Amino acid sequence: MRRLKEVRAVFKEKTGTIYKITWEEMAEGAKIWEKHLLESNEYPRVELDEAIDDMGRFLIAACMINLTESETSRNVEVTRVVMDYKMSAKVSVTADVNLPTGYSIALHGPMMTCRPQGDELDEAVDRLQEECFRYIDGDRAQQKLFQEEGEK
Known part of the structure; x- marks a missing residue:
């Protein structure tokens, strides 16, 4: 069993975007979560970048910033998503936000509770x-780093 703890997408001029993913794994029958970290600048599948970017709309809604959906996609760059599992699953999103006033802010959102019923x-x-x-397992842009058993 494994669960995501944190994902960061950090852009640097010389190296491009670096993806830092922290997760925990627990072996069957074990009682302790093992922590793991992957740091890579390999291009992900487009779906990973989209999934990271999609978290921005929840940050904007939680902070009650008045941006339309298209303004959110253009003006919010998610840089970090953190998961917490203490009492129930919660998520916090951090992003750089270009406001309609012309100012930019680094915004760290509140912990938002994930609902077990399956809300948005x-x-x-x-x-x-x-x-x-998928990224951790080697499924990245235009390639799969590790072949499945039986694949050639």
Whole structure:
């Protein structure tokens, strides 16, 4: 069993975007989560970038910033998503936001509770988690780093 703890997408002029993904794994029958970190600048599938970007709309809604959907997609650059599993699954989003006033801010949002019934936030987190694990497992842009058993 594994679960996502954090994903960061950091752009640097010399190296491009670096993806830092932290996750935990627990072996069957074990009681302790093992922490893992992957840091890579290999291009992800487009779906990973989309899943990261999609978290911006929840940050904007939680902070009650008045941006349309198209303004959110143009003006919000998600840089970090953090998961917490203490009492229930919660997520926090950090982004650089270009406001309609012309100013830019680094915005760190509140912890938002994921609903077990499957609301939009929960579905977005599930999609993000799935794409992060695909990246971890080697399924990246235009290639698969590790072949499945039986594949040639």
